[in-house]
Amino acid sequence: MRLTRRDALAALSAVGAGGVAGCSAPSAARDDETTTASDANPPELGEDELETLVALAAVLYPSEVENAAEFVEAYVRPRVRDRPEHGRGMVAAIETLDEYAENLEGERYAALDAAAREELLAYMAVDTADPDPDGDDDERVRYYLVNDLLFGLYASPTGASLAGLENPPGYPGGTASYQKGPE
Amino acid sequence: MSQPDRTPTENADVCVVGAGPAGAIVADRLASAGHEVIVLEAGPRFDPDEREERMETHLRPGDDTPIWGMGGPRDAYTSGGERLYPLNAARVKGVGGSTLHWQGMVMRMHEQDFRVDSELGVAEDWPVDYDDLRPYYAAAEEALAVAGASDNPFAPPREEPHPMPAFPPSYSDSLFAEACEELGIATHSVPNARNSEPTDEASACVGYGTCRPVCPSGAKYDATRHVDSAQEGGARVVDEVPVQRLEHDDSGEKVTAAVYVTPEGKEYRQEADEFVLAAGGVETPRLLLLSESEQYPDGLANGSGAVGRYFMDHLFAGVGGRLDERTRQKHVGFNTTESHQFYDREDDSRGAIKLEFLNYAGPAPADIAMGADSFGDDLLAEIREGYGNHVAMGALVEQFPRAENRITLDRSRTDDHGNPVPEVIWSLDDRTRRTIERANEIQRAVLEELGADIEWVVGPDATGPAYHHMGTTRMGTDPDASVVDADLRTHDLANLSIAGSSVFVTGGAMNPTLTIAALALKAADAIDARL
Ligand SMILES: Cc1cc2nc3c(=O)[nH]c(=O)nc-3n(C[C@H](O)[C@H](O)[C@H](O)COP(=O)(O)OP(=O)(O)OC[C@H]3O[C@@H](n4cnc5c(N)ncnc54)[C@H](O)[C@@H]3O)c2cc1C
Ligand code: SF4
Numbered sequence: 157m158r159l160t161r162r163d164a165l166a167a168l169s170a171v172g173a174g175g176v177a178g179c180s181a182p183s184a185a186r187d188d189e190t191t192t193a194s195d196a197n198p199p200e201l202g203e204d205e206l207e208t209l210v211a212l213a214a215v216l217y218p219s220e221v222e223n224a225a226e227f228v229e230a231y232v233r234p235r236v237r238d239r240p241e242h243g244r245g246m247v248a249a250i251e252t253l254d255e256y257a258e259n260l261e262g263e264r265y266a267a268l269d270a271a272a273r274e275e276l277l278a279y280m281a282v283d284t285a286d287p288d289p290d291g292d293d294d295e296r297v298r299y300y301l302v303n304d305l306l307f308g309l310y311a312s313p314t315g316a317s318l319a320g321l322e323n324p325p326g327y328p329g330g331t332a333s334y335q336k337g338p339e
Numbered sequence: 340m341s342q343p344d345r346t347p348t349e350n351a352d353v354c355v356v357g358a359g360p361a362g363a364i365v366a367d368r369l370a371s372a373g374h375e376v377i378v379l380e381a382g383p384r385f386d387p388d389e390r391e392e393r394m395e396t397h398l399r400p401g402d403d404t405p406i407w408g409m410g411g412p413r414d415a416y417t418s419g420g421e422r423l424y425p426l427n428a429a430r431v432k433g434v435g436g437s438t439l440h441w442q443g444m445v446m447r448m449h450e451q452d453f454r455v456d457s458e459l460g461v462a463e464d465w466p467v468d469y470d471d472l473r474p475y476y477a478a479a480e481e482a483l484a485v486a487g488a489s490d491n492p493f494a495p496p497r498e499e500p501h502p503m504p505a506f507p508p509s510y511s512d513s514l515f516a517e518a519c520e521e522l523g524i525a526t527h528s529v530p531n532a533r534n535s536e537p538t539d540e541a542s543a544c545v546g547y548g549t550c551r552p553v554c555p556s557g558a559k560y561d562a563t564r565h566v567d568s569a570q571e572g573g574a575r576v577v578d579e580v581p582v583q584r585l586e587h588d589d590s591g592e593k594v595t596a597a598v599y600v601t602p603e604g605k606e607y608r609q610e611a612d613e614f615v616l617a618a619g620g621v622e623t624p625r626l627l628l629l630s631e632s633e634q635y636p637d638g639l640a641n642g643s644g645a646v647g648r649y650f651m652d653h654l655f656a657g658v659g660g661r662l663d664e665r666t667r668q669k670h671v672g673f674n675t676t677e678s679h680q681f682y683d684r685e686d687d688s689r690g691a692i693k694l695e696f697l698n699y700a701g702p703a704p705a706d707i708a709m710g711a712d713s714f715g716d717d718l719l720a721e722i723r724e725g726y727g728n729h730v731a732m733g734a735l736v737e738q739f740p741r742a743e744n745r746i747t748l749d750r751s752r753t754d755d756h757g758n759p760v761p762e763v764i765w766s767l768d769d770r771t772r773r774t775i776e777r778a779n780e781i782q783r784a785v786l787e788e789l790g791a792d793i794e795w796v797v798g799p800d801a802t803g804p805a806y807h808h809m810g811t812t813r814m815g816t817d818p819d820a821s822v823v824d825a826d827l828r829t830h831d832l833a834n835l836s837i838a839g840s841s842v843f844v845t846g847g848a849m850n851p852t853l854t855i856a857a858l859a860l861k862a863a864d865a866i867d868a869r870l
Binding site: 303316318320321323330337338 | 375392395396398399400401402422506507508509510513543544545546547548549555664667669670671672675698703705707708709712713714715716718719722723725726828
């Protein structure tokens with residue numbers, strides 16, 4: 157299954173960044189690209205950080221997803237840019253994940269093999285952690301990284317379609333799909 | 340940044356307290372009739388551009404920021420009585436009021452609802468009947484741009500079609516319809532305050548599926564539409580100015596001012612010829628109780644002692660389970676089929692029941708993913724197992740008014756302005772419990788006919804409120820037993836009206852807001868005639 161650019165946009169629209177795919181909201185004029193006070197210091201998502209996210213997506217996403225790297229990049233970059241506060245939380249959580257990898261395995265997260273990546277998540281207890289933006293390491297990694305990537309995939313039409321839902325909550329997929337029967 | 344002007348309007352004809360649908364509709368009507376109107380709203384004006392972010396907060400676990408800012412010292416309350424009442428989940432304070440969060444189902448009450456005493460010997464009749472309200476219902480449907488059809492054999496008579504076509508039934512509705520037909524239960528469409536077609540004001544529904552608590556597209560009606568229209572008609576709508584109390588003249592016959600506080604802590608008096616209290620079914624009685632004076636030691640407009648009493652809500656009853664086939668849930672966040680077959684009561688043994696067939700049973704794939712312990716292919720297998728074949732029915736169940744269910748002041752606790760917080764005293768009686776059981780019985784029968792494995796039942800013990808606050812300033816002809824008359828004017832004060840479900844005498848089992856809108860229009864007519 158290939159994730160399209162439309163999926164990344166859809167996922168972004170679902171999470172409130174970027175343009176609103178397929179939805180006109182006359183009362184919500186988007187002409188002012190509001191800059192908030194915190195924008196003075198926008199977070200940076202460098203190549204290394206992106207690599208960490210792609211490596212993490214390789215663990216989280218099912219093998220049916222073919223082009224996770226492109227999808228992650230298309231999804232995450234505008235998200236970090238448009239929501240600086242959230243972006244800062246992501247960047248900090250990436251740092252945390254890489255620190256654990258360095259301390260335990262002597263390498264960055266992206267340099268680990270598939271089994272070691274998954275083991276590290278289990279070691280940190282990210283798999284069972286409750287997501288919490290202000291929580292401990294495992295809770296922040298769960299909130300900012302794991303759940304961001306899972307939400308990005310499974311709130312997009314292609315991702316949710318893996319389970320038979322082409323118009324998931326958060327995606328403005330119109331009012332025809334709910335009337336249709338199963339294929 | 341400069342603060343908006345929050346000083347009083349000079350020479351105001353009308354002062355409205357609260358910018359939910361009740362207040363906004365009254366303000367809109369009276370402004371367009373040429374009157375000088377000011378609306379005082381306790382909560383903020385929310386930025387429509389932030390709706391998508393609110394949607395994410397709602398869809399994702401972990402961030403506990405309240406979607407519409409409810410909670411904290413401003414909204415402190417006490418839940419007394421036998422049943423916990425989660426008040427801050429049940430309302431929104433801000434321009435638009437609770438319709439920012441609502442679901443948007445809007446139906447007319449039935450003829451029988453207005454005369455349960457005459458017909459069944461329970462509770463009291465309303466001082467108005469369906470025929471009195473019928474033109475106002477038509478106008479309210481127009482105002483809320485209701486999408487509906489005339490296919491409901493149980494609905495009260497109507498002349499006009501709804502302003503917009505109904506949303507067609509869902510795939511799962513068709514499964515339910517078959518099962519219901521076997522059981523002799525008629526199903527029909529649901530009137531929705533949600534654009535099935537684009538209008539000048541908003542786009543058609545685009546299927547975000549998060550209607551409750553936030554519709555990013557604005558296709559779901561909320562009262563900001565009437566606030567905007569009122570402002571275009573010349574009304575002033577001032578946010579973040581909670582009204583602290585109403586003051587009256589020496590004779591005790593007229594309200595002279597609404598006293599409010601700005602975010603900077605400045606206190607002002609807004610004078611007007613007419614006052615409309617539209618602060619919701621909890622804050623409206625609270626404000627009257629807080630406005631106690633030497634002359635009115637039990638609170639304003641409370642000669643009857645009924646202010647705050649007879650608090651009612653609708654109860655939820657539900658049954659859910661799974662089929663061994665796909666049910667196509669979670670595409671949209673609203674329902675398209677109901678049955679009102681069990682609505683009217685044969686006798687006094689039970690209250691009204693409104694049956695709903697849900698389009699959003701079970702979790703969505705992303706819900707499962709974000710709470711799972713597994714990743715990768717194992718996670719996808721878990722999601723495929725968890726999404727796809729859920730079905731569920733809900734119901735609203737009537738609760739008759741009882742004086743002991745009430746909103747009162749908890750004098751042991753104060754809000755951020757030093758006012759005693761509201762205490763919600765709420766319990767269920769046996770008739771309500773029996774009605775919930777009856778709803779469950781019907782729901783079980785339908786799900787069994789469908790061949791579902793039933794996985795959960797919400798019955799009389801697990802039930803909760805539907806967040807419809809009714810009865811606390813009831814309407815009536817007798818000043819000793821009711822708070823407002825048939826024109827929604829208080830018996831005690833000649834220039835004070837109340838808009839909202841607090842005036843309901845009984846609650847039926849229909850979601851209340853269409854009736855709130857109809858009564859708001861009726862109140863506006865009466866005020867216009869007096870001005
Ligand atoms: C989750 C949910 C789902 C719902 N679904 C439906 C549905 O499907 N159909 C339906 O018919 N109804 C539904 N409702 C109920 C519906 O939202 C209410 O009936 C409706 O909003 C009531 O309108 P109102 O104007 O009387 O009060 P509100 O909408 O509550 O507005 C009252 C306003 O008054 C303001 N206020 C309060 N105190 C003061 C003060 N002291 N000074 C100044 N301002 C004050 C508040 O801040 C608020 O903005 C739902 C409610 C909830 C919470
Ligand atoms: S499904 Fe609900 S949230 Fe989505 S556009 Fe329609 S009304 Fe709005």
